[in-house]
Amino acid sequence: MWDRKKREEAVPPHPRKEPRLEGPLTLERIREVFRDCADFSVREVERPGGSGEKLVLCSIMGMVKLERVSDYILRPLAQDDALRQLDNRAAYRRMAEGALYNLLVTERTTVDQVAYDLVSGWCILFCPGESTALSLFVATEDKRAVGPPVNETVLKGARDGFVESLRTNTSLVRRHIKAPELKIREQIVGRQSLTSVDIVWLDGIADPETVAEVERRMARIDIDAVLSSGNLEEYLVDDVATAFPLIQYTERPDRFCGGLAEGRVGILVDGLPFGYLAPGTVSSFLRAGQDKSNNWLLASVLTLLRYLCVLVTLLLPALYIAMATFHQEMIPTRLALSMIAAKQDVPFQTVFEVLIMLIAFEILQEAGLRLPQSIGQTVSIIGGLVVGQAAVEAKIVSPAVLIAVAIAGIAGYTMPSQEMAGALRMWRFLLAVLASAAGLFGVVGGAALLVYHLAKIESFGVPYLAPFAGGAGLGGTARAVVRAPLPWQKLRERTLKTPNRRKQR
Amino acid sequence: MKQVKRMGCLAASAALLLGLSGCKETFDFLPYSRELENMALMRTMGVDAGEGESISVTVSSGEQSKGSGEGNSSAVVLQEEAETISGACLSMQGRGVSYVFYGHVGQLLLGEELARAGVDTSLDYVLRDIEMRLQTNVYLVRGARAGEAIQAAAETGSATRRLEAMENDAGLLSHSMSRSVEDALQDLEETGCTFLPSLRLEGEERTMAADGYGLIQYGQLVDWVDGDGAKGVNLLMGEVDADVLELALPELGKVALRIVGAKSRVEPVVQDGRVTGLTVTCRVDANLAEGAGEVNLAREEIRRQLEEALEQCSRSRLEQALEYCRTWNADFFQLENRAGRSAPWQKEMLKKEWEPSMPIEVRVEGTLRRGYDVGNEFTMRGNTNEDR
Numbered sequence: 016m017w018d019r020k021k022r023e024e025a026v027p028p029h030p031r032k033e034p035r036l037e038g039p040l041t042l043e044r045i046r047e048v049f050r051d052c053a054d055f056s057v058r059e060v061e062r063p064g065g066s067g068e069k070l071v072l073c074s075i076m077g078m079v080k081l082e083r084v085s086d087y088i089l090r091p092l093a094q095d096d097a098l099r100q101l102d103n104r105a106a107y108r109r110m111a112e113g114a115l116y117n118l119l120v121t122e123r124t125t126v127d128q129v130a131y132d133l134v135s136g137w138c139i140l141f142c143p144g145e146s147t148a149l150s151l152f153v154a155t156e157d158k159r160a161v162g163p164p165v166n167e168t169v170l171k172g173a174r175d176g177f178v179e180s181l182r183t184n185t186s187l188v189r190r191h192i193k194a195p196e197l198k199i200r201e202q203i204v205g206r207q208s209l210t211s212v213d214i215v216w217l218d219g220i221a222d223p224e225t226v227a228e229v230e231r232r233m234a235r236i237d238i239d240a241v242l243s244s245g246n247l248e249e250y251l252v253d254d255v256a257t258a259f260p261l262i263q264y265t266e267r268p269d270r271f272c273g274g275l276a277e278g279r280v281g282i283l284v285d286g287l288p289f290g291y292l293a294p295g296t297v298s299s300f301l302r303a304g305q306d307k308s309n310n311w312l313l314a315s316v317l318t319l320l321r322y323l324c325v326l327v328t329l330l331l332p333a334l335y336i337a338m339a340t341f342h343q344e345m346i347p348t349r350l351a352l353s354m355i356a357a358k359q360d361v362p363f364q365t366v367f368e369v370l371i372m373l374i375a376f377e378i379l380q381e382a383g384l385r386l387p388q389s390i391g392q393t394v395s396i397i398g399g400l401v402v403g404q405a406a407v408e409a410k411i412v413s414p415a416v417l418i419a420v421a422i423a424g425i426a427g428y429t430m431p432s433q434e435m436a437g438a439l440r441m442w443r444f445l446l447a448v449l450a451s452a453a454g455l456f457g458v459v460g461g462a463a464l465l466v467y468h469l470a471k472i473e474s475f476g477v478p479y480l481a482p483f484a485g486g487a488g489l490g491g492t493a494r495a496v497v498r499a500p501l502p503w504q505k506l507r508e509r510t511l512k513t514p515n516r517r518k519q520r
Numbered sequence: 521m522k523q524v525k526r527m528g529c530l531a532a533s534a535a536l537l538l539g540l541s542g543c544k545e546t547f548d549f550l551p552y553s554r555e556l557e558n559m560a561l562m563r564t565m566g567v568d569a570g571e572g573e574s575i576s577v578t579v580s581s582g583e584q585s586k587g588s589g590e591g592n593s594s595a596v597v598l599q600e601e602a603e604t605i606s607g608a609c610l611s612m613q614g615r616g617v618s619y620v621f622y623g624h625v626g627q628l629l630l631g632e633e634l635a636r637a638g639v640d641t642s643l644d645y646v647l648r649d650i651e652m653r654l655q656t657n658v659y660l661v662r663g664a665r666a667g668e669a670i671q672a673a674a675e676t677g678s679a680t681r682r683l684e685a686m687e688n689d690a691g692l693l694s695h696s697m698s699r700s701v702e703d704a705l706q707d708l709e710e711t712g713c714t715f716l717p718s719l720r721l722e723g724e725e726r727t728m729a730a731d732g733y734g735l736i737q738y739g740q741l742v743d744w745v746d747g748d749g750a751k752g753v754n755l756l757m758g759e760v761d762a763d764v765l766e767l768a769l770p771e772l773g774k775v776a777l778r779i780v781g782a783k784s785r786v787e788p789v790v791q792d793g794r795v796t797g798l799t800v801t802c803r804v805d806a807n808l809a810e811g812a813g814e815v816n817l818a819r820e821e822i823r824r825q826l827e828e829a830l831e832q833c834s835r836s837r838l839e840q841a842l843e844y845c846r847t848w849n850a851d852f853f854q855l856e857n858r859a860g861r862s863a864p865w866q867k868e869m870l871k872k873e874w875e876p877s878m879p880i881e882v883r884v885e886g887t888l889r890r891g892y893d894v895g896n897e898f899t900m901r902g903n904t905n906e907d908r
Binding site for chain 1: 547550555561582621651653
C-alpha cells in the first residue's frame, strides 16, 4: 500500500494533448509557435497586380530546398500573367489548384497541420484575407546515397542497402517488389520526434492479424522520440524480459523483401538505415543473407555448422568447468594428463580462470567495437594474442582455458544476428556459473531453463522456437536446418500463418 | 501474476543469500568439486591375494608430464593391503597431497593366485565403483603377482605404457587380444565362463609379454591356453590381423604365408528337429610372404596346395582351442550365443539342448590372395596371366 502510493506520486501523469497546438491559423500564431527558432524563416512577397497586401511565405531553413522555393513558388508568383490579373481570393484558389509549380499543394486549416508541415520541409503560404494557408512541398532531399550495406555483405547479391531516408527505403522495396499488393501504411511515432514509421506487407501473403497487431502496437507507442532502434523494438516485442531478439532487422532491401515474400511484416523507420521483419524466430536469426545465393548443399552444411556453433558458444566453457572440476572421468585420459600438465602452477581455480577469460573476452570485444576500425583491430591483436600469450606464460590462466574460451567466442561470431550472439553470450555466463556450482547437473539444469525460457516467449503470436516447436512437424523442422533446393520449396512456413502457403508452381 | 513473480524473485534472492550464511551444510546437495591439477590419475590397477583373507591392491599412474616442457615424472606406484579392494583404495588417499583418482584406470591386472581363488570380487568392484570404468581391459598375470608386474614395469617406464603398447599391437599378435571388464562380466553372466588375456614376466627385467589366455569357469581360473591353442582362440574370435605361417612343403620347400584376416561363423547343426552339434566355419585370408620367387601362384595346383596347408594348420589351431571347451565342459568362447545369433530362429532350441560336449565340426576356407613379388605372374587372385 505504502509503496504503491509512493510509486503513484513518483510518476506524474502524461496526458497527450490533442490537438497539440491550439488557436486560429494566423501568421502571428505560427510566429508564436516558432518563437526562438533561429531557422524559422518568414518572407513577405508582393504579388504583382495585387491590392498591395503582401503574401507571406514561411519555411524552416535547411528543411526546404531553396531552389525549389525560388523556381516553384516565387517565380510563378512574380511572372505568371494569369495570376497577376486575378484578385486575391481568385489568385489563392488558382494557386491551390496548380498555378504554382511544385508537385504537392495542400490547403491547411489548423495550426497543428501547418506546424507539422513546416518541420517536414513544406512551405506555408499565407494569403491576405484567407483563414486557411497553402502548404507547398519543397522539402530538401539531401541524404546519404544508396550504397552497399556495411554489416551484411554478400558475395552474390544486390549491392544496395537501406539509408536513413524513409521514402528512399520504401522506393528500394518497391524496386524489388513491384506488385501492387505491396502495402505501406504510415504512422507517426514520437511526441517530439514525430518520426514516420511505415508498416510494409504483401497483401494476401502476410497474416492480416499480424499486420493488425503490428499496427496496434505501433499506435500504442507514446514516447518522446524514436531516435534509436531500441526505441521501437522494445515497444513492439511481446516480451522484454529476454535477451533474445524477437524482431529481425536487416540492412538489405533484398533480404527485407524476401521476408515480405515469406509472409512477414516489415517495418521501416525514418532515420534508421535498416528495416525490421516480424515475427522473428530462432531459425530466422540463424539464417544468413547469402544462404539462398549459395549452393543448397553448402548452405545446408553452413546452417548446420551455425547450429553446432550455437551449442559450442553456449556450452563449451560450462562443459569445460563441469568436466575439469566435477567429472574428470569424462575427459579422455591423454587430454586429462595434458590439462593437468598445463595447469601446473596456475593459482586460480578453473571456474575463476574461465570467468576471468570470458570477462576479458567481453572487454576486448567492447573495446574493439567502440574504437575506429583500424585501432579496434590493433586492440584485438594486442588483447587477444599478446595479452593471452602473456597470461599463459605468466601462469595466470592455463592454455586449455584460453583455447576453450576462444573457441566459444569465435563460434559466437558465426551467428548472422549479433543480437542473437549477444543473448547467447549472456546465457554462456549463466551456464558457466551453474556448472561451477553443480557440474553437469548445473549445465543440464541451465540448458533446461534456457529451453523453458525460449519455449515461453512468442513473437507476434508465433512461438519463438518455431519451427522446432509450434506444430511445424518434422518437415518444417528439417527445413530450418537444411536449406533444400529452392525448386523443392513449394510452400511458405506454416508458422507464419500466411493465407497463401503456396509460393511456386 | 505480479504477486507470483514477486514471490519468485524473493525465493531466488533467498536462495542466493543462503550462500552468505556460512553454513557448508546448506549446499550439501551439490556435488563436490575437485581441481584437476590436484589429482593423481591412476592408470593401471593390480589386484592380488594378500595375507590370509586380505587383498593387495597396487596402482600405477603412468609417467606424467611436469608441464612447461620439463619432461616426464616417473610413474607413481602405490600399494596397500586391506580386507577389501575399496578399503585398500581408500587407504591410498592418505599417501600424498593429491587425490588418488581411479576414473582413468584403463588396465586391471589380476595375479594368478587371486584368479584361481576367484575373479568375481575384482570384476564386481569395477562394476560398482563410481570411478572405475567397465571399458577397463583386464589381464591375468601368469605365474606371478599383479603388483610385482606393475612395480617391475615402473622401474623402466610404467605398466600403463607397456600395456597400452600391447593393446595397440593386439592386431599384430595372433595369440592375444584385449578383453574388457564389461566383456568378461557379460560372458560370466550369460554362460558362467569366459577367457581373459594373460601376461607373463620375461627376463631379468620382468617385462610383461602377452602369453595366450586364461580360462575362467564359475569365476575361477581353471586353465591356461597358449601356443597354437591361443592362436586358435584368435581365429575363432576373428581377431587375426597379422600372423606368419611357415610351411615346409616337400615340393615347394620353405614357404611363408602371412595371414591377413580371419572370420568365423558358428552355426547349429539341426537334425530331426534337434540340435546335434555345431559347425564352426572359418575363412582365413593369407598372402604369400616368402618363397614367392620360386612359387608360381598362377598354377592352380600349387596355389591349392598352399591353401590346403593353410586350412590344415588353421583347422588344427581351432580344434585345439575348442578342445578346452570339451575338456572343461564349458562354453568359454560363447559358442552357444554365437550360434544363436547366426540362427535366431533356433535360439530357444539351442538354449535347451546345447551342451559343450556336443560334436563341433570345424570347416576352414583358406584363400591365398596375392604374392608380394610384382615380377611374379600371379599378383592378385582372379587376375592371372590366363585371365589376361
